[in-house]
Amino acid sequence: xxxxxxxxxxxxxxxxxxxxxxxxxxxxxxxxxxxxxxxxxxxxxxxxxxxxxxxxxxxxxxxxxxxxxxxxxxxxxxxxxxxxxxxxxxxxxxxxxxxxxxxxxxxxxxxxxxxxxxxxxxxxxxxxxxxxxxxxxxxxxxxxxxxxxxxxxxxxxxxxxxxxxxxxxxxxxxxxxxxxxxxxxxxxxxxxxxxxxxxxxxxxxxxxxxxxxxxxxxxxxxxxxxxxxxxxxxxxxxxxxxxxxxxxxxxxxxxxxxxxxxxxxxxxxxxxxxxxxxxxxxxxxxxxxxxxxxxxxxxxxxxxxxxxxxxxxxxxxxxxxxxxxxxxxxxxxxxxxxxxxxxxxxxxxxxxxxxxxxxxxxxxxxxxxxxxxxxxxxxxxxxx
Amino acid sequence: xxxxxxxxxxxxxxxxxxxxxxxxxxxxxxxxxxxxxxxxxxxxxxxxxxxxxxxxxxxxxxxxxxxxxxxxxxxxxxxxxxxxxxxxxxxxxxxxxxxxxxxxxxxxxxxxxxxxxxxxxxxxxxxxxxxxxxxxxxxxxxxxxxxxxxxxxxxxxxxxxxxxxxxxxxxxxxxxxxxxxxxxxxxxxxxxxxxxxxxxxxxxxxxxxxxxxxxxxxxxxxxxxxxxxxxxxxxxxxxxxxxxxxxxxxxxxxxxxxxxxxxxxxxxxxxxxxxxxxxxxxxxxxxxxxxxxxxxxxxxxxxxxxxxxxxxxxxxxxxxxxxxxxxxxxxxxxxxxxxxxxxxxxx
Numbered sequence: 101x102x103x104x105x106x107x108x109x110x111x112x113x114x115x116x117x118x119x120x121x122x123x124x125x126x127x128x129x130x131x132x133x134x135x136x137x138x139x140x141x142x143x144x145x146x147x148x149x150x151x152x153x154x155x156x157x158x159x160x161x162x163x164x165x166x167x168x169x170x171x172x173x174x175x176x177x178x179x180x181x182x183x184x185x186x187x188x189x190x191x192x193x194x195x196x197x198x199x200x201x202x203x204x205x206x207x208x209x210x211x212x213x214x215x216x217x218x219x220x221x222x223x224x225x226x227x228x229x230x231x232x233x234x235x236x237x238x239x240x241x242x243x244x245x246x247x248x249x250x251x252x253x254x255x256x257x258x259x260x261x262x263x264x265x266x267x268x269x270x271x272x273x274x275x276x277x278x279x280x281x282x283x284x285x286x287x288x289x290x291x292x293x294x295x296x297x298x299x300x301x302x303x304x305x306x307x308x309x310x311x312x313x314x315x316x317x318x319x320x321x322x323x324x325x326x327x328x329x330x331x332x333x334x335x336x337x338x339x340x341x342x343x344x345x346x347x348x349x350x351x352x353x354x355x356x357x358x359x360x361x362x363x364x365x366x367x368x369x370x371x372x373x374x375x376x377x378x379x380x381x382x383x384x385x386x387x388x389x390x391x392x393x394x395x396x397x398x399x400x401x402x403x404x405x406x407x408x409x410x411x412x413x414x415x416x417x418x419x420x421x422x423x424x425x426x427x428x429x430x431x432x433x434x435x436x437x438x439x440x441x442x443x444x445x446x447x448x449x450x451x452x453x454x455x456x457x458x459x460x461x462x463x464x465x466x467x468x469x470x471x472x473x474x475x476x477x478x479x480x481x482x483x484x
Numbered sequence: 485x486x487x488x489x490x491x492x493x494x495x496x497x498x499x500x501x502x503x504x505x506x507x508x509x510x511x512x513x514x515x516x517x518x519x520x521x522x523x524x525x526x527x528x529x530x531x532x533x534x535x536x537x538x539x540x541x542x543x544x545x546x547x548x549x550x551x552x553x554x555x556x557x558x559x560x561x562x563x564x565x566x567x568x569x570x571x572x573x574x575x576x577x578x579x580x581x582x583x584x585x586x587x588x589x590x591x592x593x594x595x596x597x598x599x600x601x602x603x604x605x606x607x608x609x610x611x612x613x614x615x616x617x618x619x620x621x622x623x624x625x626x627x628x629x630x631x632x633x634x635x636x637x638x639x640x641x642x643x644x645x646x647x648x649x650x651x652x653x654x655x656x657x658x659x660x661x662x663x664x665x666x667x668x669x670x671x672x673x674x675x676x677x678x679x680x681x682x683x684x685x686x687x688x689x690x691x692x693x694x695x696x697x698x699x700x701x702x703x704x705x706x707x708x709x710x711x712x713x714x715x716x717x718x719x720x721x722x723x724x725x726x727x728x729x730x731x732x733x734x735x736x737x738x739x740x741x742x743x744x745x746x747x748x749x750x751x752x753x754x755x756x757x758x759x760x761x762x763x764x765x766x767x768x769x770x771x772x773x774x775x776x777x778x779x780x781x782x783x784x785x786x787x788x789x790x791x792x793x794x795x796x797x798x799x800x801x802x803x804x805x806x807x808x809x810x811x812x813x814x815x816x817x818x819x820x821x822x823x824x825x826x827x828x829x830x831x
Contacts (some may be wrong), residue, residue: 156613158618158619159614180693205812205816208815208819209819211614212614212618212765213619213761213815215615216519216757216758216761217761217811219754219814220758220808221808223754223814224809228804228805231804232802263535347591353600382619390609399760441629442630443626443627443634445626446627446630447623447627449623449626450508450620450623450627453616453623454608455615457612
């Protein structure tokens with residue numbers, strides 16, 4: 101039963117992801133760059149959810165793995181080939197090793213100490229990338245491709261032109277199909293579909309982990325770690341495994357970011373980026389399968405669309421109102437949109453944490469139950 | 485020798501800021517058991533109290549002088565701040581001393597903000613997991629800094645120290661080194677002594693007043709104090725207000741050293757957490773000691789001599805990450821921190 105359900109979920113999810121350029125068209129978000137961001141941060145959030153959602157260990161340091169993944173991928177582009185496969189593989193491996201190191205130390209402590217330790221590590225990695233390891237990371241300029249890079253596998257490149265990232269010759273930036281459907285001009289590009297396939301794969305892995313005995317163990321750690329310890333089970337290997345898995349997901353996301361746009365900067369490692377993925381997972385619904393992706397899409401959508409709403413747009417919306425009412429509306433709303441969208445995000449996040457700890461998914465479920473009347477039925481059943 | 489003294493002095497002002505913020509964090513942590521990610525934001529709010537105060541003082545009456553013209557040929561506007569007009573030379577003094585005087589306004593404002601936060605928000609999170617407390621205060625920090633950004637803009641707003649403290653003190657000459665070997669700005673010295681005063685005031689308050697005694701008892705065993713018929717929640721709320729005020733005053737006095745901007749709180753927050761962890765969760769003397777220690781250590785690591793020595797053995801300069809390295813080593817070797825109790829907040 102449950103297996104069938106999961107399979108259905110996966111199929112629906114895959115169909116939705118593959119049709120995303122069409123589905124998002126009416127919302128104004130259906131351009132490749134933003135769609136890729138949805139998918140990449142979706143992967144990042146899925147990975148983070150495996151750690152935070154299942155074990156309850158709140159890490160603020162996952163930006164470091166994202167950044168490490170990006171750096172590894174760009175180095176691969178510089179040294180080996182513009183094909184994204186080796187770059188992605190290396191970024192996952194490097195991020196895995198890095199997270200093993202950081203996880204091994206941070207997981208010696210739990211609770212708040214763990215959060216603070218990961219926070220310190222994230223900031224340390226940021227400082228390392230920003231200044232200390234400049235030969236490796238190119239400091240504040242960020243790591244970029246150059247004409248005289250080695251690229252030993254790519255021999256037949258046109259001279260004097262920076263090559264673009266590709267998958268066995270399919271350039272990531274190329275729009276391969278550009279139809280007009282229902283009046284919307286759609287863009288289907290290779291880059292998004294690479295991200296989409298990896299997102300579906302990540303989602304599948306996440307389902308498998310959720311349903312596995314390993315996932316059950318992780319949930320047990322969240323519920324009561326002390327009891328596990330008393331039963332004679334050492335929880336460290338499990339938490340460390342979860343930490344490394346989520347680190348590898350973050351590395352994959354970082355590698356994908358670099359594959360879509362081959363540069364890597366230290367600002368990707370700042371702990372506030374790690375805070376953003378926390379926002380995504382909590383907003384969407386931690387510990388749920390689909391929640392993290394919802395949260396990632398939600399935040400990235402707001403970041404790119406909401407932040408473009410300025411006073412002129414607002415006036416346009418309420419043009420039918422009398423002018424004084426119009427002005428009042430715009431004065432009240434404008435601090436919350438445009439450049440102030442972070443304020444909305446922060447406030448929304450607080451509201452979710454305070455009133456809806458299960459996130460948007462939980463909210464949707466509650467609304468759904470309210471409509472179908474399941475609550476009342478359950479209450480009745482409880483009375484009997 | 486003089487170089488070493490100079491580095492110690494250089495580390496003091498940053499160390500003072502770390503110590504003050506970490507002290508407030510530990511106070512909140514020790515009393516309410518809440519990790520306050522918004523504490524950096526409180527530091528920032530304090531700094532912007534000073535900004536607001538000096539802006540209010542600088543509100544001026546504009547008189548157009550028809551006889552003089554400015555460089556564009558328009559009639560010159562002569563601005564006289566109202567305080568100066570009303571109080572004469574005392575007004576001038578007020579404007580000059582805007583930063584320290586704004587402490588008078590900042591302390592009650594910060595205490596009120598602290599109490600409002602505790603009663604309005606954090607109170608509801610005592611029975612929720614620590615992760616939720618971290619999340620909600622993190623969200624609060626974002627909201628606070630975005631509100632400040634909406635009002636004051638994203639650029640740093642420089643504040644000046646009073647004219648009396650503008651120069652530098654030649655400490656080297658005073659203690660027998662060559663002249664100009666150790667020069668230290670007056671205001672940083674003021675900041676150091678100010679932080680010492682605040683820290684000792686907090687310690688004295690906890691040590692020598694009945695209120696402080698009850699709070700310490702509550703920190704040790706909240707339930708028993710409650711059973712004795714003392715309303716410990718009320719006292720802890722006030723302690724939250726005091727902790728907010730400590731962070732706020734630290735922010736006020738820091739404005740001449742570093743022009744305040746809306747994200748200064750987040751920048752200090754991470755380091756203050758590291759300080760608290762190194763000092764030992766819940767230990768007030770530990771937080772203060774670790775604050776100064778790490779501040780001084782940071783300035784030593786950025787010393788040219790040491791930088792050269794490190795690069796000589798083939799390592800990159802570590803002044804940017806020394807604090808984090810120390811934190812990692814301390815946590816591995818002595819997990820409870822320098823002065824912490826074992827098993828604190830380990831669930």
